[in-house]
Amino acid sequence: MTDGTPAPAPFTAADFAVRLKRAAQAADAADLTGLLLTPGPDLLYLTGYAPVAITERITMLVVPVEGDPTMIVPKLERPDAEASSGASVFGLTDWTDGSDPYHATAGLLGPGRYALSDSAWAMHLLGLQEQLPDTSYVSMTTALPMLRAIKDDDELERLAAAGAAADEAYREILKVRFAGRSETDIGHELAQLLRGFGHSQVDFTVVGSGPNGANPHHEMGDRIIEHGDMVVLDFGGLKHGYGSDTTRTVHVGEPTDEEREVHEIVRRAQQAGFEAVRPGAECQEVDRAARAVIADAGYGEYFIHRVGHGIGLTTHEPPYMVEGERQPMQPGMCFSIEPGIYLPGRFGVRIEDIVTVTADGGRRLNRTPHEMAIVG
Structure with missing residues (x-):
């Protein structure tokens, strides 16, 4: 593979x-x-x-x-x-x-x-x-926070390849059965898929099912995934020495109206963050754009982290897309846009792409659909 x-x-x-x-x-x-x-x-x-x-x-x-x-x-x-x-x-x-x-x-x-x-x-x-x-x-x-932040064409090629490999891993994991299996089982399959698609190193596989999805850094545990669970999948590592990092949130069986609504709010927030990417704009504008969508929908207190981080030789590095970061975006910068809503004791939703700044906006390095996928 x-x-x-x-x-x-x-x-x-x-x-x-x-x-x-x-x-x-x-x-x-x-x-x-x-x-x-x-x-x-x-x-x-x-x-x-x-x-x-x-x-x-x-x-x-x-x-x-x-x-x-x-x-x-x-x-x-x-x-x-x-x-x-x-x-x-x-x-x-x-x-x-x-x-x-x-x-x-x-x-x-x-x-x-x-x-x-x-x-x-x-x-x-x-x-x-x-x-x-x-x-x-x-x-x-x-x-020198920007020492490694501006990627050249060769670096962008590696980051794009890493993103494409993570996308393939996601497409494959949607084919497996989730219900009745542990988070750890799914996480191990994700790691194997990343390696199968060329990753030399797997840095993390977050599998947060049901209430565990409300913890952004839950990673994975022994909880058995049940029918009716929302499941946050966040995974990445290194391919050709450069990082991947993507998140999609899936549902086991048909979701409730509330779950669909929350997922749609996060999807719109992620899109708003992406649309804020442009050369010369401050990094904090990406956070502000995504956060405004979630706050306006009444879930502002449940978005509890910055909207993104840089990526390159490591999966977390400058620049950081967060309020107060006034560093202007420049073509070649690469970073995540990953808003989320986390309802304690219930479920969480996060959607994440890696994006690079271009001469006139931004380009996604992850191409899998943002719509909620239904798994068995």
């Missing part, structure tokens, strides 16, 4: 060189001395290097505003760093067990203000602060 499409060509050293140059320019514009990247999505984005495991041993890429980027790694991991696809675009040094890694890392830095990967270990930050009292640090998301 596959989508039959060939894998995209891998990113090259030239791609990473462009990204590193752009990152240094962004750091300069933000009045930073440089960037400090530890294992995680930022390091992968800028170098193509993903250590086998994130451990207590420090690995750090130093990207100065002026000068060449250099990565320091544990000596035992140097061969892996040298073999990474971006190895030719950064200098490489190492440290050995038993030596002081923070003293070695400090030699790559000067006094100043640095942005540090959000995923950096506190022990590494504290070690650097002890060695370099004249430095200060700010989180990468605070300083």
Whole structure:
């Protein structure tokens, strides 16, 4: 079971060189001395290097505003760093067990203000602060929230492929029987379908049936799905290194008039959020548009989360579509639009697509119908 499409060509050293140059320019514009990247999505984005495991041993890429980027790694991991696809675009040094890694890392830095990967270990930050009292640090998301937000054509191709694979998984799951089976059973089938359609990693499979659907992050449990249940299905992961994330809400057997009404309100809210997508508009406008539909229908208190989040190398990253986020939308941004209504003790409804900003609006990367599907 596959989508039959060939894998995209891998990113090259030239791609990473462009990204590193752009990152240094962004750091300069933000009045930073440089960037400090530890294992995680930022390091992968800028170098193509993903250590086998994130451990207590420090690995750090130093990207100065002026000068060449250099990565320091544990000596035992140097061969892996040298073999990474971006190895030719950064200098490489190492440290050995038993030596002081923070003293070695400090030699790559000067006094100043640095942005540090959000995923950096506190022990590494504290070690650097002890060695370099004249430095200060700010989180990468605070300083450069848009570092990875604008996707190029190759990234958009990967995100579209991930979205299409998630759509295929949804189409297939509608063919199975829900009633009499546990949420966990359905969740495991969803995960298998995602892998079957090319996902290398499954990050989550939310299966919230009946009252469990009123908890947006319920994931799945032992509850047996019953005839008459509303079931929230929210699932995603990584394909070709980029994320998928989609939600549809199905019903086991015929729904009540109230259930149909609530589902329709959420559908209209999702559409309103999508119609608010356009270059130059603030991210918060997407949240406002979707939220207004739900509030006007009398369910405002039951919409209890932001309307969306960015997606790329991870399934949650900037930008965030939430009140107060004044970052203007730009072509190439990709994010979810996922309004919901959650009635405690009864049921929940959520509909989610990944959307990318285009030159004149938005484009959905999920194409399955928004209408409520009836399952057995």
